[in-house]
Amino acid sequence: MKNAIRVSCTRRNLKVVRDFVSEFLEHYKLSELHINQIVLAVDEVVANLIIHGNSEDESRFLDVRLSMKNQEFGIEIEDESPTSYSPASYREPDLQEFVRIGKKGGVGMMLVNRIMDRVEFTTQGLHNICRLHKKIV
């Protein structure tokens, strides 16, 4: 079963990564709803890295690796963006305020944090790695 993929930083590859994660998860007995949630969490992080971290520069790449160990699904998403996401700066958004001011973005990480059990961002040298974990019960 394929568990790693490398994609260039274009929005067209969001669907490629979603299909890759879906196909991996279909080997486990998960409901359509749970598969969709995990695919969504990965899509949100990948979209952030492609659009914000790498400015949709198609000469840059993301590596996505998947694993399943001890009933826990793990995802690693690695890039070499000069900027890295700082989870310490995250504040849960007020959606009613977003509606009032007509704000278009900013709820992606809210979805990721609510869906996944653990969300970690680390930087090692030039490499930024995001790790997402979800217990599969």
Next chain:
Amino acid sequence: MKINQHTTDHTLTLVLDGELDASSSVLLDTELNQPSILEYQKVLIDCQRLNYISSAGLGVFISHLQRFQDANVKLVFFNMQEKVHNVFEILGLDSLLTIVPSEAEATAI
């Protein structure tokens, strides 16, 4: 992502077909941004063939909601698949937006 539309009197129905992500949500934003959309009393969103929505798609609806409310245009979602409805629920958007099971109920609002 395809968006088809049909109109009856004071109602515009947008039929979403496909996946609404950070790539395709631009198309929906363009549709909802049309000034003429505020001339309708109701905008119905048919979600039967909407197979996926990410925060980018949700953000488009969030960003236009106040504008619609200010113009007294009702925005109503119907025929939503369970997995898509679940994404609205995770954020609590199901209590900020009007989501009903069927077209008949959407029309009756």
